[in-house]
Amino acid sequence: MAIRYYTVTWDQLHRDAKALAWRLVDKGPYAGMVAITRGGLIPCAIISRELECRLIETVSIVTYDEEKRGEPSVVKPPAAALESRGEGWLIIDDLVDTGTTAKVIRALLPKAHFATVYAKPAGKPQVDTFITEVSQDTWILFPWDTEPQFVAPIAKSHASSNGG
Numbered sequence: 001m002a003i004r005y006y007t008v009t010w011d012q013l014h015r016d017a018k019a020l021a022w023r024l025v026d027k028g029p030y031a032g033m034v035a036i037t038r039g040g041l042i043p044c045a046i047i048s049r050e051l052e053c054r055l056i057e058t059v060s061i062v063t064y065d066e067e068k069r070g071e072p073s074v075v076k077p078p079a080a081a082l083e084s085r086g087e088g089w090l091i092i093d094d095l096v097d098t099g100t101t102a103k104v105i106r107a108l109l110p111k112a113h114f115a116t117v118y119a120k121p122a123g124k125p126q127v128d129t130f131i132t133e134v135s136q137d138t139w140i141l142f143p144w145d146t147e148p149q150f151v152a153p154i155a156k157s158h159a160s161s162n163g164g
């Protein structure tokens, strides 16, 4: 199955994170927010500004061992939210893909509200609120993982793919 790409610019990320804040505002107020590092940090900053929520905790889950997917490990637990099992807390990540990361956090903070900006079908059941769904075979290219670069004119790449 060919992989597709969905490019997200800084502007789009800002708009989509604000759209998520609009969906979340009536579900609050929140005791605080938990950003899932690293991808959740920037959406969390945008949403914390909109919701005027200044208490931010972080959690770090590592799901890859070198190149291979290994057992997920909690590198940094969300200490401030653990005692309440997440009650009243808002968890933010950039996206949910297979749902592996979300399942680990849900086990730590079962009472929290879990929100992501983007969601793929396999992980969607783990998320309470999200903005945009993309297909499972789509790789989301975030602005912090990309940079603008020269692209050949269509006529040139078309000619080379036709043997010209």
Ligand SMILES: O=P(O)(O)OC[C@H]1O[C@H](OP(=O)(O)OP(=O)(O)O)[C@H](O)[C@@H]1O
Pocket (backbone or CB within 6 Å): 036, 037, 038, 039, 040, 061, 062, 063, 064, 093, 094, 095, 096, 097, 098, 099, 100, 101, 102, 123
């Ligand atoms: O639903 P899953 O299959 O678990 O995938 C989603 C997670 O993968 C990415 O994080 P990653 O672990 O690559 O780390 P990063 O945020 O530090 O880049 C993304 O930011 C999500 O947290």
Ligand code: HPA
Pocket (backbone or CB within 6 Å): 095, 097, 138, 139, 140, 141, 142
């Ligand atoms: O689609 C994706 N884009 C960026 N990072 C990711 N981590 C899991 N899935 C993705």
Ligand SMILES: [Mg+2]
Pocket (backbone or CB within 6 Å): 036, 037, 038, 039, 040, 093
């Ligand atoms: Mg992440």
